[in-house]
Amino acid sequence: MPNEIYFFERSNGISTWHRPFDYADDTDGLTTGEQWKVEHLEQQREQARAKAKQDKPKSQTAIPGTDWSRVLTEQGRTYYCNSETGQSRWDIPEDLAKTLADQASTENEVEAENTELNAEDADWMLEQMADELMDDMPLEASDAEVEEPAEPAAEKVSKDDKLAQFNELLKSASLNPFGTWESEQLKIAADPRFRLIDTDAERHCLFDAVCTDLIAQRRQQQAAARPAKLAGDPFDQLLQEKVTSKKLSFAKFCQQNRKDPRFLKLRSSRDREKRFNKHIGSM
Numbered sequence: 001m002p003n004e005i006y007f008f009e010r011s012n013g014i015s016t017w018h019r020p021f022d023y024a025d026d027t028d029g030l031t032t033g034e035q036w037k038v039e040h041l042e043q044q045r046e047q048a049r050a051k052a053k054q055d056k057p058k059s060q061t062a063i064p065g066t067d068w069s070r071v072l073t074e075q076g077r078t079y080y081c082n083s084e085t086g087q088s089r090w091d092i093p094e095d096l097a098k099t100l101a102d103q104a105s106t107e108n109e110v111e112a113e114n115t116e117l118n119a120e121d122a123d124w125m126l127e128q129m130a131d132e133l134m135d136d137m138p139l140e141a142s143d144a145e146v147e148e149p150a151e152p153a154a155e156k157v158s159k160d161d162k163l164a165q166f167n168e169l170l171k172s173a174s175l176n177p178f179g180t181w182e183s184e185q186l187k188i189a190a191d192p193r194f195r196l197i198d199t200d201a202e203r204h205c206l207f208d209a210v211c212t213d214l215i216a217q218r219r220q221q222q223a224a225a226r227p228a229k230l231a232g233d234p235f236d237q238l239l240q241e242k243v244t245s246k247k248l249s250f251a252k253f254c255q256q257n258r259k260d261p262r263f264l265k266l267r268s269s270r271d272r273e274k275r276f277n278k279h280i281g282s283m
Contacts, residue, residue, distance in 0.1 A: 065103070068096050070182075078182050091200040092189055101190030148166050162196040169193040170210040174220070177211035177218070223282070233270070234262035239279040246283050 008015040055075040067084040080096065081088045090221045092100070173188045181204045188194050197203045242257055250273050257263045266272050 004033070032244070049100070061102070064184035066096060066099055068093070092185070094195075100186045157196065165193045166197050166206060167210060168201070170207060175207075175214075177214040183206050234277075235266045237276060238262040239276065243276070243279055246280055247255075248280075 004017070006017045007014055027121075055073045057071045058074045060069050060071050060081070067082050069081050069083060071079050071081055073079070077090075079088055080092060087156065169188055169191055173191075175184045175187065184207065185194075185203070194203075197206065230249045236261060238257060243253060253276060254269075254272070255261075263272075266275070
């Protein structure tokens with residue numbers, strides 16, 4: 001009989017086609033898929049705990065006029081700790097965001113002292129942040145346990161509208177595209193549109209995308225405004241025509257164009273390489 005199930009007891013070598021009366025499942029009534037989800041979630045939590053232990057606080061900066069401090073970890077992440085209540089958070093609290101925005105607008109923020117944390121302080125903060133990291137982890141809902149989300153009282157705003165409003169906030173805030181998210185977010189934290197995006201990680205990602213576009217626009221404007229220097233130079237014409245990718249090396253460029261009269265117009269190999277690198281840098 002193929003594909004038939006029987007039961008085998010290793011301690012005495014007895015096998016039977018019938019389910020033994022003392023046989024018990026250890027899955028607590030869950031299906032195989034549900035049990036796998038429970039085990040997978042526990043594995044995620046263990047990995048998060050291990051990651052939290054590895055990423056220790058590196059330095060702490062007190063924020064003037066508040067009980068909050070900004071803490072930078074060894075892996076470059078930032079969280080906020082309240083010395084009065086002992087609370088720690090990965091995102092900026094609303095009261096702190098408003099205070100920072102007020103300080104930035106009046107330009108009266110006092111430069112805070114950046115202090116290195118000793119081992120005892122780092123271990124204490126690491127213990128505080130371990131539970132916060134677990135709270136921020138997305139949980140996979142199983143068929144056995146599903147919580148229905150609460151309906152908001154206010155009018156719902158679609159995800160696309162939220163993204164559009166937040167992007168409009170970024171583009172209208174005169175952000176420095178070469179600045180860091182930690183410093184630039186202070187300019188927009190008090191705006192109601194800042195809270196339309198749920199997580200700080202998603203805000204950071206959208207900020208990076210807008211900065212990339214701004215940098216590209218600036219480069220295009222600079223290229224358009226730059227006069228056409230050496231427009232009639234043969235070697236420059238050769239560069240414009242043949243060098244279309246930043247991945248092209250100078251040695252490959254020389255090998256491909258060594259017989260071109262425009263290449264030979266410039267006699268010095270050092271000058272050729274200098275002009276080549278300048279052209280690559282302007283792309």
